[in-house]
Amino acid sequence: MFEQNKEAKSILSIREERIKEIEELRREGIDPFGQSFPGKEAIIKVIDKFNQIATGEPSQENVIIAGRIMALRKHGKAAFADLEDQTGKIQVYIKSNFIGTDSFEIFKDISVGDIIGITGTVFKTKTGELTVLANKFTLLTKTLRTLPEKWHGLTDTETRYRKRYLDLIANQEVKELFIERSKIVKYIRNFLDNKGFLEVETPVLQPIPGGATATPFVTHHLSLHQDLYLKIAPELYLKRLLVGGLEKVYELNRNFRNEGISTRHNPEFTMLELYEAYADYHTMMEIAEEMVCDILKKLRGTLVIQYQGEMLDFTPPWKRISMYEAIKSVTGINPDEIKNEEIGDLIAQFQLELPKDAAKGEVINELFEKKVEHTLIQPTFIIDYPVEVSPLSKQKPGYPHLVERFELFINSMEIANAFTELNDPLEQKVRFLQQAESKSEGEINQNFVDYDYIEALEYGMPPAGGMGVGIDRLIMLLTNKDSIREVILFPQLKKKD
């Protein structure tokens, strides 16, 4: 408390001044925190409507606008203000003889950051700037604090993330980015809805965290006397819906993983998972391609975009290459020819983070992640993964050591993960148990084997394809951001007291 007072000391004087102004306004019968303001038009609409008018004569009709004052240039008995709402910014001209001397007296106490409503006519100044000539102004909200500086804006990363509202006020492009994010999500929903997918919601609180091997967040339900885990993936629930006869489902929702935070990882992130009965991983590749291209066309009108200095070309078909071929072309090693006795040497040679008795598939996967991933810049489907690292995928007919799975890489980031779903309950049980054994010290253990899911499969899940898409990462690519925190409104930061 004492600490806070010390910190707040310097702004206290400004706040105190503003609080005095507020008290004064109240004495004059003006509500400093306003009421609803009916009839407000979007500033962008006013601009669009009047942009073509000639300099000089104001319009006959009134417009009603409201927003925050971003700049204020006072000139004695007149003033110019830049008024901004969600849609845009327009200059307002307030003249004493137009709004009346009493009203202008009140306006004198208005400052940058205050939110006001304006009724007025529209004209162009002699410099050609579209301006609303106020004949009435209404104070809607007084600000107690000063906004970040108008010229440099707000650049301190920490403040931008902790006080995103200030970031949105001060940095136009941040506001635009989050409006775009909303559009992208909407495009995805429209795309899937048009394809006949059903949007569903599955539990966030799960008794067994399944569908991935990430470390879960643990919580506790009091009246159930039971620990619950925040969902790390919706996968096993969505596939239960396939068993139930829903043939095309998707969920666009938050996942929670109790792991490291980085420019590509936030503990809670948005995941799209979709499943289509009677389809397979080829179907999923087509959907991925079509969906991303659909978004790009609507958002950018082009399939070629710039990302952090790289030109990314999304023109389909995207490159499809098997994991084995990819490893061979980068390292010269043919995974097909790796013999079990060579595994130890390979681990040493490539400094792989694996135990000496690692399975061949794990070595191949690790080799891929270490040597190939960072080379995948253009959209690329890496297909056919080792079975050992893919417990929920169906084996490739004729290749029992491989599964029908792909990951989509763009700018060496994993954007999507998809497979032909394993629907054999007996095989699924074996895979779960193998997984539980090999990770006995890790996150997965015997208690996390979801027997209820296996039982569901025993009732029969149609052959299906499924895919997960990391939405935050996709948005990073589409909006040219190099940190996931830039595309999440309130990224996770450590508490600061």
Next chain:
RNA sequence: GGGCCGUUAGCUCAGUAGGUAGAGCAUCUGACUCUUAAUCAGAGGGUCGCAGGUUCGAGGCCUGCACGGCCUACCA
């Protein structure tokens, strides 16, 4: 978890070899009815992230801590 860097006024930043903190914007007072980073005149605002240490003296040096950024590690 490890490495490097950062933290000075509300915001953006200076602060040279250790000698009691500066600027611009913002704020306040005054002038000003076509300005737009408005202008002009004046004023106030800081325990220099926190805690120790070295020193006659620390914003600057040393140690620890906190928070943040980047890299790395972890991550089906």
